Amino acid sequence: MATNTSTHFTNAKDISYVYLDQLQEGKDAHVRVMICRKWDTNTIYGKYISSDFIVCDQRGNIMQCTAKSNVAHCFINKLQEGCVYSIGMFSVIPNKNEYRILKDNQLMLELQGSTYVRKDTIDVAGFIRHPFQCVEFENLTPTFKEYLVDVIGYVTNVGEPSPQKTGAKTLDLFLTNQRGRKIRATLWGSLGDDLVQKKSNSCGLYAIILTSVIVKNYNNEVSISSTTSTLIIDDAEIPTLKEFKSMIGDVEVSEDVQHNLPVVQLGAVKEGTLDELLQLARKGKTDVVTFRCKVKIQNIRTKNGWYYLSCSICKCKKAVSRQSGNFWCDSCEKTVDFPRTRFRLQMDVTDETAQAVIVMFDETAEKLVNATAQSLLDDMNQDSWTSVLPIALANLIGTTHTFELRSNTYYQHTGYESFNCNKVCSAILPADEGALPIELDQDVTTPVEDGFTETTECEDSSPTPPKRKHSVNTPAKDFEHKKRRKFIVESSQSEDENNEISTEEVDKQ
CATH class of the missing domain: 2.40.50.140 (Nucleic acid-binding proteins)
Known part of the structure; x- marks a missing residue:
């Protein structure tokens, strides 16, 4: 369709061109514009939405132009930055209500399947090659x-x-x-x-x-x-x-x-306490401070599980949902046969000065636990995995660690305050075990599931079985002769609501 209209446009003799500021919504017109800038627009989860352009006419008027994903392939290779094109059979639509590229423009161009383009040899005088609207x-x-x-x-x-x-x-x-x-x-x-x-x-x-x-x-x-x-x-x-x-x-x-220069060294790391870090974060200072805090883990929170399942087909890290008995990814809009298991650890920690919650994801959590989320899940009793912590996670309770925490990752929730963990520096076993500190910055190998951080688009093959090597930085507890504890969190769907922690003693299995 685009090819036929392009031929028709090439044979047209007398075409009346208008400038961008003369366009009206719903009115057919022909324009001669320079492609000043182009990019692809995606959702936050990586789903491709459209290809967009900033175009400029010979009077210096600029406007946004968009081509939705279903027709963008007709124009991506044709429209090159810095070249002038004659364009017709497009739509003039109202500018977006949110995330407008050009704040003051009321209209924008939308390329259709019937839109035709032709490279023009007109003199580039009057066109603005690099239009920006920089704000002081x-x-x-x-x-x-x-x-x-x-x-x-x-x-x-x-x-x-x-x-x-x-x-x-x-x-x-x-x-x-x-x-x-x-x-x-x-x-x-x-x-x-x-x-x-x-x-x-x-x-x-x-x-x-x-x-x-x-x-x-x-x-x-x-x-x-x-x-x-x-x-x-x-x-x-x-x-x-x-x-x-x-x-x-x-x-x-x-x-x-x-x-x-008024330099603020974001990379500078110093020893500090939770109380010092909390005081800096609460003040909302622009300067980012990184502390190495030595803390003791009091409890492992389970915010709808200490892990979550993500899509193994696309590159998004959003949790998959359940639809009609199957796992479903909203980003790639496909059924996921083999969802990928990822860490999301929330831990109550304390030192001699204050208490806080530390949150870890993926590689950082793997380094602490020294096992993949999938390997821990495979070893659990599938009838009770929603409430009983894996042994490797339960063994973390009571141990002391040194974490790198930044003031800019501070979140204030109802009832508690949290930081994201930037780095796991060291782990120290409980004093009564007589163990020496383990420096995780050195030669400690964390088993990583093949392709854990890189997703491949393969729907027919099964995922590679994970390597199973449980935590070596915590002592094994005798779960055969002692009562097993369940750590259950009564949590809501909102991240900002407080999680109340309770423990339940159950008979040994």
Whole structure:
């Protein structure tokens, strides 16, 4: 269909073109535009939604253009950045109510299956190759997910990747403008890895433009966060970046420049207590502090289970649901025959100063337990696995460990406060066992199920059986001659509601 209309368009002689600011909703028109920027838009779980573009006409008007997933394959390879195209048979639709790329635009273009495009050889004079709507840091206000903005600055204080509750990975950093004003930025998913790689290949101060970011309040401070439409723009030839670099002066990082920067060392780690960490986190300071806290595990919480099942087909880490007796993944919209088991540990911990809840996911939890979630689940009594902890987890209760905790992972719930664990540093057995500390930073091998962190699209083959090697950093308890304890949490569906912990003594099995 697109091929036929493209031929018809090529043979057309007298076509009247309009400018983008002359378009009207529901009216047919032909436009001549330059493709300034393009990207793919996905859900937070990785499901492909559309391919989107920023287009500009010869008068400098800019507009968002989108092609939904069912027709995007007709245009992805045809529309190249920096080229001018004649486009017809598209739809003019109202701009989105949420996550608008261009805040003040009332309309946007939507490419249809009948839309035809033709590369044009017109002079590019008048077109804006790199249109950005950068907002000064001092003027940033929360966008409340209504629209997205562009920001420009140079990168400082890059932290380390940190796992979140959803299983996603984030990277925290700071952007600084030409006046020394700093703002915290959080990059989600692979954007953090992309930035680290690009920054390592650059010299001097690394200046970038972050497109389509959300502005929000974080600990009473304005901060920005990436979206699935965010791009990292660092081409030094782009006029906007050239102008910014001229304002910040010498791009080489000299000792004088480094000395004058208000540096906040995210990577600096120091010894501390839970009480010190809680006091810093409650104040909502912009500076991120990383403490190594030596704590004792009092209890293992089971928030709807200490594990969860995720899809083994797509790359999302969302928990699968049950539909019609089968496991179902909303991201890839398929039945999952072999869901992947992942850790989600919530532990009540304490030291001599305070109490808190520490949350661990996947690889961090594996390092602590020294076993995969699937191997522990396989060894449990399937009739009682919803309430009885595996031995390797039950043995953690009463042991002392050193964890790396960051103030920026602080969450305040009803009845308790929690931090995500960034790293497991060491484990110390109970004093009455007379055991020596085990340094987990050294040569301790954690058995990992094949393909645990990388999912492959294979529906016909069964998953590789996991290696079973239970925790070596805790003493084995005699469950044959002692009463077995159940640790049950009465929990609701809300993450913010308090979990009341109770224990039940049962007769030995």
